[in-house]
Amino acid sequence: MIQKINTLEEYHEVYRKSVEQPENFWAEIAATFKWQKKWDRVLEWNFRDPDIKWFAGGRLNITENCLDRHLETKGDQVAILWEPNHPGGEAIQLTYNQLHTEVCRLSNALKSQGIAKGDRVCLYMPMVPELAIAVLACARIGAIHSVVFAGFSSRALADRINDADASMVLTADGAYRGPKTIDLKSIVDEALTDCPGVLNVWVLKRTGSAVDMVAGRDTWWHDALEGVPAIYAAETMDAEDNLFVLYTSGSTGKPKGVMHTTGGYMVYAEYSFRNVFQYNEGDIYWCTADIGWITGHTYIVYGPLLAGATTLMFEGIPTYPDAGRFWEVTDKHQVNLFYTAPTAIRALQAKSPDFVARHNLSSLKVLGSVGEPINEEAWEWYHEQIGKKKCPIVDTWWQTETGGIMISPLAGITPLKPGFATLPLPGIQPMLVDHDGNEMKGNGVEGNLCIRFPWPSMIRSTWGDHERCRKTYFETFDNAYFTGDGCRRDAEGYYRITGRVDDVINVSGHRFGTAEIENAINEHPQVVESAVVGYPHEIKGQGIYAYVICTGLPADQQEVRAGIRATVNAFIGPIAKPDKVQFVKGLPKTRSGKIMRRVLRKIAEGGSSELGDVSTLLDPEVVEEIKEGAV
Numbered sequence: 343m344i345q346k347i348n349t350l351e352e353y354h355e356v357y358r359k360s361v362e363q364p365e366n367f368w369a370e371i372a373a374t375f376k377w378q379k380k381w382d383r384v385l386e387w388n389f390r391d392p393d394i395k396w397f398a399g400g401r402l403n404i405t406e407n408c409l410d411r412h413l414e415t416k417g418d419q420v421a422i423l424w425e426p427n428h429p430g431g432e433a434i435q436l437t438y439n440q441l442h443t444e445v446c447r448l449s450n451a452l453k454s455q456g457i458a459k460g461d462r463v464c465l466y467m468p469m470v471p472e473l474a475i476a477v478l479a480c481a482r483i484g485a486i487h488s489v490v491f492a493g494f495s496s497r498a499l500a501d502r503i504n505d506a507d508a509s510m511v512l513t514a515d516g517a518y519r520g521p522k523t524i525d526l527k528s529i530v531d532e533a534l535t536d537c538p539g540v541l542n543v544w545v546l547k548r549t550g551s552a553v554d555m556v557a558g559r560d561t562w563w564h565d566a567l568e569g570v571p572a573i574y575a576a577e578t579m580d581a582e583d584n585l586f587v588l589y590t591s592g593s594t595g596k597p598k599g600v601m602h603t604t605g606g607y608m609v610y611a612e613y614s615f616r617n618v619f620q621y622n623e624g625d626i627y628w629c630t631a632d633i634g635w636i637t638g639h640t641y642i643v644y645g646p647l648l649a650g651a652t653t654l655m656f657e658g659i660p661t662y663p664d665a666g667r668f669w670e671v672t673d674k675h676q677v678n679l680f681y682t683a684p685t686a687i688r689a690l691q692a693k694s695p696d697f698v699a700r701h702n703l704s705s706l707k708v709l710g711s712v713g714e715p716i717n718e719e720a721w722e723w724y725h726e727q728i729g730k731k732k733c734p735i736v737d738t739w740w741q742t743e744t745g746g747i748m749i750s751p752l753a754g755i756t757p758l759k760p761g762f763a764t765l766p767l768p769g770i771q772p773m774l775v776d777h778d779g780n781e782m783k784g785n786g787v788e789g790n791l792c793i794r795f796p797w798p799s800m801i802r803s804t805w806g807d808h809e810r811c812r813k814t815y816f817e818t819f820d821n822a823y824f825t826g827d828g829c830r831r832d833a834e835g836y837y838r839i840t841g842r843v844d845d846v847i848n849v850s851g852h853r854f855g856t857a858e859i860e861n862a863i864n865e866h867p868q869v870v871e872s873a874v875v876g877y878p879h880e881i882k883g884q885g886i887y888a889y890v891i892c893t894g895l896p897a898d899q900q901e902v903r904a905g906i907r908a909t910v911n912a913f914i915g916p917i918a919k920p921d922k923v924q925f926v927k928g929l930p931k932t933r934s935g936k937i938m939r940r941v942l943r944k945i946a947e948g949g950s951s952e953l954g955d956v957s958t959l960l961d962p963e964v965v966e967e968i969k970e971g972a973v
């Protein structure tokens with residue numbers, strides 16, 4: 343079993359070892375897992391191609407480590423504890439034995455449908471146990487899962503299905519989201535009109551919504567599982583075989599499929615889970631993310647199950663039936679470790695304190711935060727009102743690309759500082775770099791956050807386009823992985839993430855490229871050109887501000903604004919709809935035609951008096967006009 347770090351001195355000692363002898367360090371941790379064949383080499387790498395291999399030659403199946411290896415000692419312990427959307431609905435408990443059986447059954451069913459090792463299977467599902475089962479069944483047969491968050495639109499889904507060339511989609515008739523029902527199957531049907539590669543769709547019955555089943559393509563989930571055997575011998579995978587692809591946005595182009603492989607991801611998922619949350623046997627752990635995001639992959643499914651924990655899965659939303667739901671569920675299931683996003687904390691903080699006071703939160707031991715910078719007010723509220731000042735808050739910085747938590751306190755061990763992700767995990771070597779690529783050594787510096795040495799769960803490639811991976815992450819700074827984040831290292835050596843330094847905005851913890859939203863807006867028939875920037879938003883962290891040029895100033899601005907929002911909804915999904923739309927006659931462009939986003943950001947922030955040097959603009963007057971019309 344992986345040994346946890348127990349004290350701050352031990353952390354420093356382990357950290358030093360992890361930097362001085364990374365291979366020995368990770369080999370010792372990897373040895374705690376079940377391998378079908380031991381690796382030949384711990385690490386081979388270069389950041390130029392990039393080419394990164396952890397535990398090459400090793401053979402394993404991650405689900406044997408999530409499931410089979412626990413059966414003897416904790417077969418009857420709850421693995422997945424599921425809380426439905428509707429309060430009063432029945433919670434489901436799946437023990438490790440039961441989860442193993444369900445995963446084996448689905449594995450057999452997928453296999454008999456013809457899904458083979460390396461095939462891509464797209465999962466577009468509600469937060470129900472079957473989603474976790476499907477993730478694990480794919481891994482068990484060696485298929486590559488591509489989970490798409492069920493809040494994305496049919497076009498966004500189609501893009502992801504086609505990019506990964508998935509041959510199968512697993513979905514449900516519908517999903518409950520608070521008071522709403524979303525007809526997932528009809529969204530899938532619409533998407534598939536553009537996806538000729540998809541041969542099979544399995545449909546889980548969840549809401550009972552009416553669905554059209556396409557003959558020869560669609561099968562009910564329960565029919566597919568009928569009579570299948572409950573044992574499936576896990577496929578043998580190479581440590582560097584692909585485990586999953588997960589789409590995420592960057593500053594340019596369409597979202598890209600981040601690739602993670604099997605062995606290194608597994609090792610880092612459990613190591614980081616145990617250490618950051620300081621998980622103890624028997625703890626009830628709840629991460630409120632959706633499995634459609636990396637947080638759900640690593641810290642609802644893989645990390646906790648690898649550690650043999652009880653992981654709570656919640657189908658609903660924080661504000662249904664009221665803003666006390668998280669705390670009601672915490673009390674009901676006696677949750678010990680709780681992990682959520684700042685946007686949820688801020689939304690709940692804005693509601694009456696009664697929603698918290700009504701519930702007993704004394705089971706809580708550790709609180710976590712992820713996805714965006716947590717502001718001090720939200721940190722303090724979380725600490726005082728939820729943690730009653732006795733629970734450490736782990737502010738965990740990481741990314742889809744990093745696979746696991748990179749910079750974070752270890753709960754109860756690392757002294758906390760609100761707003762700071764504090765110190766890197768063992769094995770993680772952050773580096774701050776200035777614009778010219780020079781490393782900024784010492785403390786009290788701020789720059790671009792890079793990582794100078796590989797870690798086991800790092801991105802290996804982007805699906806179908808390795809060059810894009812190289813360009814995005816490994817080209818900007820020589821011999822380093824570039825995160826896209828800005829960061830300050832204070833006098834004590836503590837890290838504080840200051841936000842993205844590229845054209846990515848973070849809305850309620852969701853990443854969007856500004857270009858991606860602009861492309862959607864530009865699909866509106868009256869739009870000629872647009873520019874999108876982020877601006878500080880009280881609840882969402884960042885809001886979306888769109889400057890839009892139309893064919894003539896619209897007569898009915900409200901109508902066109904609504905039309906633009908609907909277009910973004912159709913091309914990406916409701917989470918990407920602009921909060922503010924300003925109609926403009928021109929955009930501030932330099933002589934080379936580049937939009938000066940810095941100016942647009944300032945105006946969106948309401949700071950139009952300090953725009954800086956605009957002398958290189960082609961038409962500085964445009965700026966005056968935009969300032970006047972700011973919304």
Ligand code: WTA
Pocket residue numbers: 590635636637711712713714715716737738739740741742743763825826827839841842848851852853
């Ligand atoms: C941001 C989510 C500040 C950051 C796991 C990063 C954070 C992006 C934090 C990745 C944090 C994540 N403090 N910023 N604790 N955690 N971020 O890929 O900008 O959805 O680059 O992964 O979220 O978002 P992603």
